[in-house]
Amino acid sequence: MDAELLDTGCLSLLKKAGSVVVGLSGGRDSVALLHLLHGAGLQVVVCHVHHGIRGADADADAAFCRMMADALGVDFVEKRVDVPRYAGGRGLSLETAAREARYEVFRECTAACGTPYVALGHHRQDQAETVLFRLCRGSGGHLGMKPIACREDGLVLVRPLLDIPREQLTAYLEGKGIPWREDASNGEADVVRNRLRLQVLPLLEDIMGRDVVPVINRSARIAEEASAALAAAVAALEVEDPQGRLYLPKVAAYPVELQKVIVHRYLKRQGVRNVSEEVVLAVVSIIRPGSPARLSLPGGRVARRREKRLFLE
Amino acid sequence: MDAELLDTGCLSLLKKAGSVVVGLSGGRDSVALLHLLHGAGLQVVVCHVHHGIRGADADADAAFCRMMADALGVDFVEKRVDVPRYAGGRGLSLETAAREARYEVFRECTAACGTPYVALGHHRQDQAETVLFRLCRGSGGHLGMKPIACREDGLVLVRPLLDIPREQLTAYLEGKGIPWREDASNGEADVVRNRLRLQVLPLLEDIMGRDVVPVINRSARIAEEASAALAAAVAALEVEDPQGRLYLPKVAAYPVELQKVIVHRYLKRQGVRNVSEEVVLAVVSIIRPGSPARLSLPGGRVARRREKRLFLE
Known part of the structure; x- marks a missing residue:
């Protein structure tokens, strides 16, 4: 009981x-x-x-x-x-x-x-x-x-x-x-x-005119579930090649909101700490061919685009 | 200006x-x-x-x-x-x-x-x-x-x-x-x-001790972007067969949070109105083989599992 x-x-x-x-x-x-x-x-x-x-x-x-x-x-x-x-x-x-x-x-x-x-x-x-x-x-x-x-x-x-x-x-x-x-x-x-x-x-x-605590918590739970669903969906998209680099033709076809999530996840998986929205947007901006192929990240890492792949050095 | x-x-x-x-x-x-x-x-x-x-x-x-x-x-x-x-x-x-x-x-x-x-x-x-x-x-x-x-x-x-x-x-x-x-x-x-x-x-x-309005709005924007990213990611997962039925072996392999999102989206696309969390969970519960193969939905529609597919009648 x-x-x-x-x-x-x-x-x-x-x-x-x-x-x-x-x-x-x-x-x-x-x-x-x-x-x-x-x-x-x-x-x-x-x-x-x-x-x-x-x-x-x-x-x-x-x-x-x-x-x-x-x-x-x-x-x-x-x-x-x-x-x-x-x-x-x-x-x-x-x-x-x-x-x-x-x-x-x-x-x-x-x-x-x-x-x-x-x-x-x-x-x-x-x-x-x-x-x-x-x-x-x-x-x-x-x-x-x-x-x-x-x-x-x-x-x-x-x-x-x-x-x-x-x-x-x-x-x-x-x-x-x-x-x-x-x-x-x-x-x-x-x-x-x-x-x-x-x-x-x-x-x-x-x-x-009601107890708002359970309602607020329900909103938080729904947001949390959506976050878990998003993480699972992004993992299932298989946007990395066998060498663990982001395969860009696939990523570039998605809307920018999804590109941001994919890049954020990729940076975290590569061990970049305290990934800010600004850093994510900067990396997203070098996804497309014709943009700069190299970007310095805080903490000394470098993001690089080469042969339709994005990876960190 | x-x-x-x-x-x-x-x-x-x-x-x-x-x-x-x-x-x-x-x-x-x-x-x-x-x-x-x-x-x-x-x-x-x-x-x-x-x-x-x-x-x-x-x-x-x-x-x-x-x-x-x-x-x-x-x-x-x-x-x-x-x-x-x-x-x-x-x-x-x-x-x-x-x-x-x-x-x-x-x-x-x-x-x-x-x-x-x-x-x-x-x-x-x-x-x-x-x-x-x-x-x-x-x-x-x-x-x-x-x-x-x-x-x-x-x-x-x-x-x-x-x-x-x-x-x-x-x-x-x-x-x-x-x-x-x-x-x-x-x-x-x-x-x-x-x-x-x-x-x-x-x-x-x-x-x-600060203007909370822009901060609250930023939280809302982030939640909205995550929601757009989730919608795009789920669409990219290609969980429907050419006949527009949910292909269940693929869906069942995902965590339940993602299954719920996929089912919610599917019901909406099939024209089911006012899809509640309860309805979504009920449909998720018949995804697995061995569960009931048929479920009545509010509004007279019926969800059915057959040959590893889920569809509405």
């Missing part, structure tokens, strides 16, 4: 893997996640990140997480990071530093456990807040978080609660008599996101 | 066509659009829709539009619709009725003029408002309006100002000394959209 709260795709992935690291802050969402995954028979390793801020409260969060892991009889790892120092050393905001430091800890922890999977407690409201945030920050096509997200550093983030309303997590915990720390935070006292959650979402709900 | 305000794609399309119907309410946006298109040398026909609401004000709007067309020496068409009656007869809200009645007028007007093109004055702020509206209403993948949109009824909506800030239109009109009617409305006194524009967009701007 409780396992129904877990996304089936995430659950079957984790069951195949056998073990998973659970990021536990001590707050409602991650506490519910831990108990649900443990209850589903998975081998969990609890990983708590102490962010070196919030003093005694943070110490109490860490102690709470350790007790909880002990009570369940599962492995517990606590890592301390000095977020202010981490931020200062890298010129990052506290929020960004906290997130990056946390992923660094997760990388160490998963490596030690021999699994790439970290389960995170993001739920439906977090997803809607993320969609609004990315929409207003211009993060392009990916509006929402993915239930299963492969990061470039090899971590695989798994979010089995992404479509579950927070209220259902509260009800689950209260029904089981499981405690949580109301103020436990993941170290991101992010004013922007808080205001999106506490001001914008309720205003939208009032204006539209 | 002024022509730079017009989207180049829209402008070249209209220049090829030669003539265009301009929907003129008398308000700032459509007045600017009319003068810009006329100034670019296009043959314009002004079409004003009198919505049968707002009494003397609406009459004054109509008279203003007629004067403006006369001053430019261009054809003028005024059509009256009784929106409250139109709404009552069809069980529509006033906003929906006003929009549908307006498109009906545009269809008549374009047919009489021998062009499918109607130019509309939507600008950058309208686009951002539409994105928020659709995001919260769950309209799926298409978050924004398209600069060039082909409707099923044959009308082609052209929006040459979609990426232009309203302030720039004001500056253009003031610079030229061109008057407009401040309160002229297109008949949609839409409370929801007004609140999105007047409450949500400013709140988001305050929270994000």
Whole structure:
């Protein structure tokens, strides 16, 4: 019954893997996640990140997480990071530093456990807040978080609660008599996101006369599915020759929107990092015969057109 | 110089066509659009829709539009619709009725003029408002309006100002000394959209500390480009046999997200109207051998699998 709260795709992935690291802050969402995954028979390793801020409260969060892991009889790892120092050393905001430091800890922890999977407690409201945030920050096509997200550093983030309303997590915990720390935070006292959650979402709900969170999330899911479909379709077009070069007569016959996607994918596959729209457009512009046959890319690589093929040097 | 305000794609399309119907309410946006298109040398026909609401004000709007067309020496068409009656007869809200009645007028007007093109004055702020509206209403993948949109009824909506800030239109009109009617409305006194524009967009701007309108529009443009790329890629996959049936061994090899897109496109091409996600999933479920070979669709059509092909009866 409780396992129904877990996304089936995430659950079957984790069951195949056998073990998973659970990021536990001590707050409602991650506490519910831990108990649900443990209850589903998975081998969990609890990983708590102490962010070196919030003093005694943070110490109490860490102690709470350790007790909880002990009570369940599962492995517990606590890592301390000095977020202010981490931020200062890298010129990052506290929020960004906290997130990056946390992923660094997760990388160490998963490596030690021999699994790439970290389960995170993001739920439906977090997803809607993320969609609004990315929409207003211009993060392009990916509006929402993915239930299963492969990061470039090899971590695989798994979010089995992404479509579950927070209220259902509260009800689950209260029904089981499981405690949580109301103020436990993941170290991101992010004013922007808080205001999106506490001001914008309720205003939208009032204006539209309905709970907009599931609707926003549905839009994000549809966009995500379209993105997956596009990736699969482009892979199936077979626009590369056996030497892994783009075969241009085929590419040039497509509309420019598809050319951009093909070029973007090709640059990523060739290991070009942070591929911007400007770079993609520049490469698209040398596809046609008669255009310049050579283009310098950021990072020292060179795109070259020769014998109706495009490749990187 | 002024022509730079017009989207180049829209402008070249209209220049090829030669003539265009301009929907003129008398308000700032459509007045600017009319003068810009006329100034670019296009043959314009002004079409004003009198919505049968707002009494003397609406009459004054109509008279203003007629004067403006006369001053430019261009054809003028005024059509009256009784929106409250139109709404009552069809069980529509006033906003929906006003929009549908307006498109009906545009269809008549374009047919009489021998062009499918109607130019509309939507600008950058309208686009951002539409994105928020659709995001919260769950309209799926298409978050924004398209600069060039082909409707099923044959009308082609052209929006040459979609990426232009309203302030720039004001500056253009003031610079030229061109008057407009401040309160002229297109008949949609839409409370929801007004609140999105007047409450949500400013709140988001305050929270994000920047003008979010261009950022939201960029997200919409990227989503729209991805949608165009997906359509082109799926068309290039050649999943239909010469008889126009879906060849299933090929389709079944793709991930389910792509199968859904292929089936959705196929149903639309076969003339199935209002294809819902549920219908698409039901058809996807009979792709594999061993599943039921026959499925009734809404509207009396039947999807059938036979000899590794899927087709409609």
